[in-house]
Amino acid sequence: MSPITRSMVLWVPDWPILASLRIEPLRGEPLASGATDVPLALIEKGLVFACSAAARIEGVQRGLRIREAQARCTDLVVRPYEQQLDSRTFETVITAIEELMPGVQLVRPGIAAVRSRGPARYYGGEQPAGLALVALLEGLGIPGARVGIADGPFTAEQAARTATSAHRVRVVPEGASADFLGNLSISLLEDPALITLLRRLGISTLGDFAALPAADVLGRFGPDGAHLHALAGGLDSRPIVAHQPPDELDLVVAFEPPLDRVDQVTFGVRASADDFVQQLVAKKLVCTTLRVEIETELGDYSERSWLHPRSFTASDVVDRVRWQLQGSGEVDSGLRSSGFKSGVSAVRIVPEAVDAIGNHEVGLFGAGPDERIHNGLARVQSMLGHEGVLTPVVSGGRTLADRQKTVPWGDRPLLPRSNRLPWPGQLPLPLPATIFAAPHPVFVYGADGTETQIDERGRFSSAPARFSPATGKDSRQITAWAGPWPISERWWDAEAALDASRFQVVDDRGVAWLLVLTRRATGSSWAAEARYD
Amino acid sequence: MFEYGSMTLAAATLPEMQDEEIALAAAPADSATIIDDLQQRIRSMQATKLDSRLLPTHPALAELLPGGGLKQGAMYSVEPTGTGYGATLLLALLAGPSAAGSWCGIVGVPEFGIEAAASFGIDLDRLILVPAPGDQWLAVTAAIADVLTVVVIKPPRQASEGNLARLAARLRQRGSTLIVVGSHSAWSQSEAMLSLSQSSWSGIGDGAGHLTARQVTVTVSTRTGGRPRSARLWLPDPELQFVRVEAPPTHLRAVG
Structure with a gap:
């Protein structure tokens, strides 16, 4: 059995409460006052996860339901519990302790352990080291x-809790x-x-269990x-494993004085981007998702x-920075035209997702023609912006616009709807080869010259005989038609709701059209959505 | 063998050209028409001299096109007519090369029907769209033609002859095929002009059925003159294929 490590454990009571207050102070209440005089409770899954001392005095306990906690303490402030926030704020405490004494272990947010031997010798005793x-922590603004x-560590933690x-x-x-533990x-x-x-079994203290x-x-x-x-016998043999700071893979490029031209910024990033990629390669990683932050x-x-x-x-990284700077602005212009009001002072590149380099190895004979095509298209993207070059995908949906989606070249397609589902109500094959980017408004007339209307049961006022664009010119006779094919989608959502009837018509010149009558709260209107040509 | 023959023809006509140049110096008043005429002849000779390879082309269209298919490094025009704007014809032209593994690019056509393209056998994984090239459409087309095999361009306006000649030279060098569509598609460098006429849809009635198939006459005229070739095609037929319309069999009846 390994020898028992003499340990020093730091405990911050009510850390979740303190963390929550540090991130978002309560209104009208200064941060420095310790925040113990406001009843606050953090809720996880409908139950109280942590509560402040003021709330505890009122009778709120961990594990109560919200309703009951609010009944016991009527002015209770309730917030959701966020574990990441807890850990993230405690990270600053860990960093501060590490500056004072090395080898800190994060037990959980609010509790940290250190081997006490080194600090005890440095400060001339265990008591001064603890102080x-x-x-x-007082210096960091964390009281108590x-x-x-x-x-x-187990015994030390219990000692901290009894202090x-x-x-x-x-x-x-x-x-x-x-x-110490016996009672x-x-x-x-x-x-x-x-x-x-x-x-x-009648065992109620740690001492009884240890016996x-x-x-x-x-x-x-x-x-x-x-x-x-x-543990109960005070024989906690767990060693203290020092906290390993995570690898720093971010790339930060600061510009002093700030730069206000896109090409200057990208030139500044170019040299560092090589280091960024080399650094990842040295750790046998490649980056598959990147976050670019520009200040x-x-x-x-x-x-x-x-x-x-x-x-x-490296050149992909530089391209992404350039595209983000350009935004929707003109290519090779100053930053002002693309939404930035002042010069760029810093660019930070964070690898959000990395993968083992072995999964991305180029084949023995290269990656074939794809590499050449990628470079050529990246060049066009540098002329038109990232959204200028698209790859098409077929998505799920019923309307033509829903079914065809485009993804900028170089991005992975993320489809919200699956195209493998049957999607009843689609148009029959063959599909139109021309789908207007914006539907053209048209008028459709019956044989008697009045505008054709359809009631909610799909009955015509008169069969369509003639249609013309909204300008009124170029009127065309309808020689054959089919429909109406009703489509009613998402009636529960006023934004996305669609209530329409679709028609195929063939005009006297042999061109077939897809006409759609859309019903809205303000009235119904005809539009040509697509052309079969 | 055919090409060898035309090369000797080109050599034979060379002294004649010099004679015409002398004539041009003598009569400047008529120079514009003579220059046009000469350029026309230079182009017609260039076309036959090129060592042109063919792209895998859909068989229904291959027999209509000059040379028996889409040539690498050449330009083709699909012209809109009253009976159709030729979008399905364009898909038919792309279907052959795409199915054989070529990459295709569509420049300046925001209304391109993606799902229709997929249903007619165009591989979407090898299709690139540049819907809004803006003022730089010629530069974008040239850049894309550097890397992709077939490029479709819908010019927003007429381009100058000089720019088009440069683009044509680049295409010949890279071996990419350009298909020009839209109302400004009548480019003098085009190898062939395709157009549609006499379209008739089937499957749809007066309030019944739905569009299933279309017969249409495709006419191909070449810039070197010659009689335009045309054929009646299913574009598409009820099984979404592009095939030639079979002439109804002639029933022979024994007489006498």
Whole structure:
């Protein structure tokens, strides 16, 4: 068995509450006041996950339903619990501790562990080391932190939890863990099933549990039970694993003075983009999704994720930066025409998704003609912008416009609807070869010269005999027609609702058209959507 | 063998051309028509001298086109007429090369029917759309023709002869085929002009049925003169294929 590590554990009471207040302070209440005088509860899945001291005084507890918590404390402020926010804000605390003493382990947000041997020697004792940690957190604006120092992280954590606000550092002397833990409740072991069983066996303190023979506990409760038994006896053999800072793969290019031309910025990024890709390659990774963040002098901020069908090369990275700068503006112009009000002060490139390089290896004889085509089309994209070159995909849907989608070259298609589903109500084959980008309004007349209308049951006022564009010129006789084919979609959504009737008509010159009568709240109108030519 | 013959013909006509140039110097008043005439002759000789390879072309159209198919490095025009704008004919032209693995690009046609293209056998994975090339349409077309095998362009306006000649030279060098559509498609460099007439739809009645098939006459005229070739095609037939309309069998009756 490995020797027990003398550990120092930092505990910040009500960390979720503090984290929530640090990100978003309550209205009218300064951050520095500790925020303990406002009843606040964080809710997860309809139950109270954490609550502030003020709420606890009013009787709010962890595990209550929202309704009941609000009944007990009528001015309770309720917020949803966000675990990422917890972890993210605690990251700053971890970084600060690391500057003071190395080798910090993040146990969970709110609790961090350090080996106490080094700091104790540096500060001349365990008590001063603990006080240094508390003072550090006070400096960060986090009041009420407690520190426990004992053999093993479990005992040290319990020591921290039993520290009082007057004596914020509690030291359990070496070898005294079993005595310290002996009187504590069995419920501190985080295994509800085992706790229930032990209580029914008449064991209510950690000391009682630790008194059981270790071999019997192993035989009855298995390795997990044996581990908890060791914890209860103060024999926590877990080592403290130092927190590994994540690899820094971001690329940040700062411009001083700020640049206000697209080509200058892209030229500045070009050299660093090579390093960015090389750095990934050195870690045997390639980037498949990229986020480009652009900051300007006046604090404007532009952020966008870019997908790549394969993986980003250095020139691809530079292209993405250029396209984001150009936006919808003219090519090779200054930044002002593309929505930026001041010069660019920094560009940050973050790899959002990376993949092992082995999955993206180019074949022995190269990737064939695709590479050449990709380069050629990227050149056209640099002339027209990223949205200028498109690849077509067939999506799911009933109307012609729904079914055909385009994706900018170089992006992966993300289809909201599957084209594998049957989609009843589609047009019969053959499909029209010309689909107007914007439907042309037309008038359709019956044989008697009045405009053709259809009621909600699909009955005609008069059969269509003639139609003309909305300008009135170029009127055409209808020689054959079919329809109406009604389509009624998404009536529950006023924005996306569609109630229309479709017709195929053939005019006297042999051209066939798809005419659509759309009914809206303001009235119905005819339009030519497509041409069979 | 045919090409060899025409090359000797070209060599034989060379002294004649020089004679005409002398005539041009003598009579400047009529120079414009003579230049046109000469350019016409130069072009007609260039076409036959090119070592042109054919793209895999749909058989229904191949027999109508000069040389028996779409030539690499050549231009073709699909002209709109009263009976049709030729979008399906364009799809028929693209279907052959696309099915054989070529990449196709469509420049300046925002109304291109994607799903119709897929249903007529054009591979969407090898299709590129540039719906709005703007003022740079010639530069974009040239850039795309560098890398793709077949490029379709709908010119927003008439381009100058010089620009078109440069584009034609680039196409010949790269071996890409250009198909020009729309109302400004009558380019003098075109190898052949295709147009539609006498379209008749079947399957649709007076308030019943739906469009199933169309018969249409496709006419191909070449710039080197000669009689335009035309044929009656199903564009498409009820099985979404492009085939020639079979003449109704003549029933012979024994007499006497």
